[in-house]
Amino acid sequence: xxxxxxxxxxxxxxxxxxxxxxxxxxxxxxxxxxxxxxxxxxxxxxxxxxxxxxxxxxxxxxxxxxxxxxxxxxxxxxxxxxxxxxxxxxxxxxxxxxxxxxxxxxxxxxxxxxxxxxxxxxxxxxxxxxxxxxxxxxxxxxxxxxxxxxxxxxxxxxxxxxxxxxxxxxxxxxxxxxxxxxxxxxxxxxxxxxxxxxxxxxxxxxxxxxxxxxxxxxxxxxxxxxxxxxxxxxxxxxxxxxxxxxxxxxxxxxxxxxxxxxxxxxxxxxxxxxxxxxxxxxxxxxxxxxxxxxxxxxxxxxxxxxxxxxxxxxxxxxxxxxxxxxxxxxxxxxxxxxxxxxxxxxxxxxxxxxxxxxxxxxxxxxxxxxxxxxxxxxxxxxxxxxxxxxxxxxxxxxxxxxxxxxxxxxxxxxxxxxxxxxxxxxxxxxxxxxxxxxxxxxxxxxxxxxxxxxxxxxxxxxxxxxxxxxxxxxxxxxxxxxxxxxxxxxxxxxxxxxxxxxxxxxxxxxxxxxxxxxxxxxxxxxxxxxxxxxxxxxxxxxxxxxxxxxxxxxxxxxxxxxxxxxxxxxxxxxxxxxxxxxxxxxxxxxxxxxxxxxxxxxxxxxxxxxxxxxxxxxxxxxxxxxxxxxxxxxxxxxxxxxxxxxxxxxxxxxxxxxxxxxxxxxxxxxxxxxxxxxxxxxxxxxxx
Amino acid sequence: xxxxxxxxxxxxxxxxxxxxxxxxxxxxxxxxxxxxxxxxxxxxxxxxxxxxxxxxxxxxxxxxxxxxxxxxxxxxxxxxxxxxxxxxxxxxxxxxxxxxxxxxxxxxxxxxxxxxxxxxxxxxxxxxxxxxxxxxxxxxxxxxxxxxxxxxxxxxxxxxx
Numbered sequence: 001x002x003x004x005x006x007x008x009x010x011x012x013x014x015x016x017x018x019x020x021x022x023x024x025x026x027x028x029x030x031x032x033x034x035x036x037x038x039x040x041x042x043x044x045x046x047x048x049x050x051x052x053x054x055x056x057x058x059x060x061x062x063x064x065x066x067x068x069x070x071x072x073x074x075x076x077x078x079x080x081x082x083x084x085x086x087x088x089x090x091x092x093x094x095x096x097x098x099x100x101x102x103x104x105x106x107x108x109x110x111x112x113x114x115x116x117x118x119x120x121x122x123x124x125x126x127x128x129x130x131x132x133x134x135x136x137x138x139x140x141x142x143x144x145x146x147x148x149x150x151x152x153x154x155x156x157x158x159x160x161x162x163x164x165x166x167x168x169x170x171x172x173x174x175x176x177x178x179x180x181x182x183x184x185x186x187x188x189x190x191x192x193x194x195x196x197x198x199x200x201x202x203x204x205x206x207x208x209x210x211x212x213x214x215x216x217x218x219x220x221x222x223x224x225x226x227x228x229x230x231x232x233x234x235x236x237x238x239x240x241x242x243x244x245x246x247x248x249x250x251x252x253x254x255x256x257x258x259x260x261x262x263x264x265x266x267x268x269x270x271x272x273x274x275x276x277x278x279x280x281x282x283x284x285x286x287x288x289x290x291x292x293x294x295x296x297x298x299x300x301x302x303x304x305x306x307x308x309x310x311x312x313x314x315x316x317x318x319x320x321x322x323x324x325x326x327x328x329x330x331x332x333x334x335x336x337x338x339x340x341x342x343x344x345x346x347x348x349x350x351x352x353x354x355x356x357x358x359x360x361x362x363x364x365x366x367x368x369x370x371x372x373x374x375x376x377x378x379x380x381x382x383x384x385x386x387x388x389x390x391x392x393x394x395x396x397x398x399x400x401x402x403x404x405x406x407x408x409x410x411x412x413x414x415x416x417x418x419x420x421x422x423x424x425x426x427x428x429x430x431x432x433x434x435x436x437x438x439x440x441x442x443x444x445x446x447x448x449x450x451x452x453x454x455x456x457x458x459x460x461x462x463x464x465x466x467x468x469x470x471x472x473x474x475x476x477x478x479x480x481x482x483x484x485x486x487x488x489x490x491x492x493x494x495x496x497x498x499x500x501x502x503x504x505x506x507x508x509x510x511x512x513x514x515x516x517x518x519x520x521x522x523x524x525x526x527x528x529x530x531x532x533x534x535x536x537x538x539x540x541x542x543x544x545x546x547x548x549x550x551x552x553x554x555x556x557x558x559x560x561x562x563x564x565x566x567x568x569x570x571x572x573x574x575x576x577x578x579x580x581x582x583x584x585x586x587x588x589x590x591x592x593x594x595x596x597x598x599x600x601x602x603x604x605x606x607x608x609x610x611x612x613x614x615x616x617x618x619x620x621x622x623x624x625x626x627x628x629x630x631x632x633x634x635x636x637x638x639x640x641x642x643x644x645x646x647x648x649x650x651x652x653x654x655x656x657x658x659x660x661x662x663x664x665x666x667x668x669x670x671x672x673x674x675x676x677x678x679x680x681x682x683x684x685x686x687x688x
Numbered sequence: 689x690x691x692x693x694x695x696x697x698x699x700x701x702x703x704x705x706x707x708x709x710x711x712x713x714x715x716x717x718x719x720x721x722x723x724x725x726x727x728x729x730x731x732x733x734x735x736x737x738x739x740x741x742x743x744x745x746x747x748x749x750x751x752x753x754x755x756x757x758x759x760x761x762x763x764x765x766x767x768x769x770x771x772x773x774x775x776x777x778x779x780x781x782x783x784x785x786x787x788x789x790x791x792x793x794x795x796x797x798x799x800x801x802x803x804x805x806x807x808x809x810x811x812x813x814x815x816x817x818x819x820x821x822x823x824x825x826x827x828x829x830x831x832x833x834x835x836x837x838x839x840x841x842x843x844x845x846x847x848x849x
Contacts, residue, residue: 291829299831300778312836316752316826331750331834 003057004665010051019048036685043678050671053664060659065105066145066652068098069136073151073176075112075126076552077604080265083176086625087150090174094148097632101649104145104634109135112151124577125156125599144169146620146641146649152177152606156599161617169650170620170641177264177606178626184209184260185268185604186219188597189238195251197277200242205271207257209235218258224251225581225588245277249516252590254579267552268601272579274592281309282349282513285340288314289356289385294489298354298383301505308509311348313340318359341366345373349513355385355486357392368398375402375476379512384450385486386411404457404473405482412449416463418485418499419443424460426539426566428518429472429507433500444496446487458520458539472511479512520566525582525591532572532591534582536560542568544584551578551598558582621647736783739768748784750834751826753819760788760817762807780831784824793817 008015022044029037072091078084091108098106111131128149136144146169149155153175187206195201207217213236220228221241233239245251256270263269284302288295291314302310316332341362351370374380382394382403389407394400419439424430435442449463457473463485472481491499511518523546525534534546545559554576560568574580577598582589608615608622615622621642623630631646641648742748742758746769749755758767767786793814795803806813 288830291826293829295829295833296778296780296831299833303778310836312833314830314833316830325753329754331752331754 003059005055005057005662007053007055007662008051009053015048015051018051022048034686036682039678039682039685043675043682046671046675046678050668050675053668056663056665058661058663059657060661061655062658063103064143064654064656065103066650066654067105067107067136067139067143068145068649069132069147070094070098070106070108071128071132071147071149071151072108072110073112073126073128073149073155074110075154076267076600077126077152077154077265078112078176080604081177083152083606086176090150090176090625090629093629094150094174094632098649101632101634103651104649107135107139112155126151126154127157128155129157129159141168142652143654144650145652146170146172146647147618148172148174148647149611150174150176150625151611152604153608153610154600154603154606155610158610158614161613169618170648171611171615171618172620172642172647173608173611173615173622174630175606175608175622175624175626179606179624181264181605182209182211182260182262183264183268183603183605184212184217184235184257185602186255186257186271187602188255188271188273191273192275194276194278195245197245197248197279200244201275203241203243203253203255203273203275205233205239205241205255206237207233207235207239209260209263212236212260217260219255220258221253221255223253225254225583225590228256243275245275247514247516248277248279250590250592251275251277252579252592264604265601268604271597272592279307282307283309283311283347284509285348285351286310286312286354287352287356288312288354289359289387290315290318292355292385292486294383294486295354297489297492297501297505298352300492301502302509304502305506305509311340315359315361319361320359335361337362337366341369345369346376346378348378350379350381350509352381352383352509353394354383355387356382356394357385357387357390358394358397359392364398367394371399371402374478374480377477379479379514380481381509381512382480382482383486383488384452384482384484386448386450388450388452388484402475402480403482404480405452405454405468405471405484408451408453410451412451412464413447414464415445415447416449417443417445418461418463418469421459421462421466421468423458423539424462424470425564426541427458427460427472427520428537428566429511429520430460430470430504431565431567433504435500439499442497443499444491444494446485446490448485448487450484452482452484470508472508479514481508481512521586523582523584523587523589525580525589527574527591527593528571530574532574532580532582532593534558534560534570534572534589536568536584536587537566538568539566542584546570546582546584548572549581549583550574551576551580551593623647738771739783739785740771742767742769742784747832747834748820748823748827751823751830753823755816755819755823757816758786758788758790758820759793759806759813760786760790760820761792761804762788763813764788778831780827784827788817790817790821790824794821 026037026041026044029040070091072087078087095106098104109131111128112126128151132147149171151173153173185208187208189204189206191203192201205219207219209215215235216232217235218230219233219239220230221243222228223243231241241255243253251274253273253275254270255273259266259269286298286302295314299310299312302308313335370380380399380402387393388395389409389411393407395403395407417439420430420433420436425436430436446463449467449469452468454468454471457471459468459471461470463469469485470481470483472479488501490496491501507518520537520539523534523536525532527533532548534548536542536546541562543560543562545557548556548558556572558570558572560570562568574593577593577600580591580593582591612622619641621630633646633648634651635641635648637650637652639648641650748758748769757763765787767784767788769784770781792804793806794817797803802814806817
């Protein structure tokens, strides 16, 4: 490449001044009709040209390779059917054809694999453009020849076509899969995020299966990993499913639709809905057998709990103590027994008997009702007083068989120190209670314990001679607890330093009312960063491993290390989005990672629709690989880059300059000679 | 058991009626401004919350017997309870102060006869003094229980829904 350039010895402005003077002199000569004017003009021009110093510049150029990017989608949707094989074959053919084009660099990016987003969190959906931008960060746009995407078209980060493109050159899409594929899937149209515990909520689902609208399909639902329930619906029609929230916290429902014949994948035939159960206020019935110093501990603790509605009855005067005081001077009312223990019994979440004794107030038919209420799922807490050791004991009523500890008839009235049993250290009701590791120094003394044998249930706290002081048990669907002393109020009064009565009673009451966080035998799992932390609570030491099943069905075994408070821990790494299932012989826990219904599996049918706008905007083309591999053509930049059956690769003809050679066109000396010669000729002409 | 309430009660018991009444009045003036304490004879400070005269509908009037007055050996003195209630204690007053000398009305000799005549007089006044004593003990043991009772119909109604 050669150019004519000037390299003046003086700035152009000076030359302009000299040229102006020369022109003025010549002009004067013309006006004065001077002789030899032609020779003088030639001298001026020759001198000016010498000063402007024209040079020939010769550049040495080297062509630069254009860049063609190839993005291979390796997201999970690419693994259905033979899409992976299709993609690899297409990549091989593409490499071969591109390699045959001179001056073309090929960059291959595999993108869209799960678990590759920043921050270590699993990604949601297929993100190809992100990886592409990364791979082309160092390539100037003018070098881009073409971008090929080998994908099923389910790309979830396609930039808007009108918003400046991330790369230059045409975007060509080589589609895996086949046109008109069939895939049945289930979608959640509407589901509440919260609901009241014990109440039904409605989840609206829809089965989509384009082309099969109206067909009846089987729909199954299961709750918290339990047994599935089956129902029937129609493809394309919204179905309302009523589900019951039976506990507080996350209620996880899985819905699945039966697979269709010849469908792409069953991965999206199931979906998960998580609904947080919110408890209504808990209703507690407190029955105090007599006014006593500990009564207000129960009242204060229950009334201070904002989640509790308390109904309290105290037997202020037993029936046998009638006197002549007129009723209108007494503040006593009749116990609404039938109402409480028959009509409204099931409305209560917990019934507490506080130093209750048989006094002919509650006929045994009602105590029988309470025993049945426990079997049905109710809860009873018996805080025993000295009468528990006597014939007036609640143990001697139809409720007796439900109580885990049987009185021996003896009452210890001596200094005693409550302490946790071995199980107590592991049970969520008492585990980690402040001071439990050294009750001698941290827990105040009590002075009464009703002697009892624990015939069933779990002893959590012991007193005199390691005899049971607090016992819990499950009866039927319900729960029962006993406290075998009425001196817990000494802790409340901080006598001898007091003790953690309010925390203990709160946990006890909420365990009785089935608070999920206080379950003593369960597995829970939660996310910490990109690790799944698995905690198994068990009263018995349990070292069995758990199996973690990823959303894709991949399984790993995790060993849990037993630790304090009855908690065994372990961690598993998490790479996928969706529902992880953690199981051991007895329990199942579910943990949701990222989005429960991942974008990736939402629609797996191959389609050009998502990429089409960008393909059109960049002048690219779309080719179904199932219809053959297209011809590739090298085309000049600015020409058409796609046509029927062919895809173009732009030729940008970029270069770098590697060297420059300058050749002065008019040597100064020659010009000087021309100038002088012209002057002499002019002089001679004048002199004639 | 040594509690602030007990120490206070012991000390108040040891005072003559007039002094107690004067104390209650002066204390009430002080408590209106808040932050008052009383000094026991042994020099220890006893914290006393702000007080107010027992309202007409206070639980003390219905914790067992229905009462409209709280007579003791004498009658007519104002009875004081904690003004705001104790929120850690379900609003139950941690102190009751009065000058009606209830113990004087309850006191009996070895033969069962009353130690002192009640003023202005009558067995009804002594019976009321006993009843106030019962209400006082019931208040200490059951707290605001009797204020619950008026809510029970409402609660029962709520349960029915």
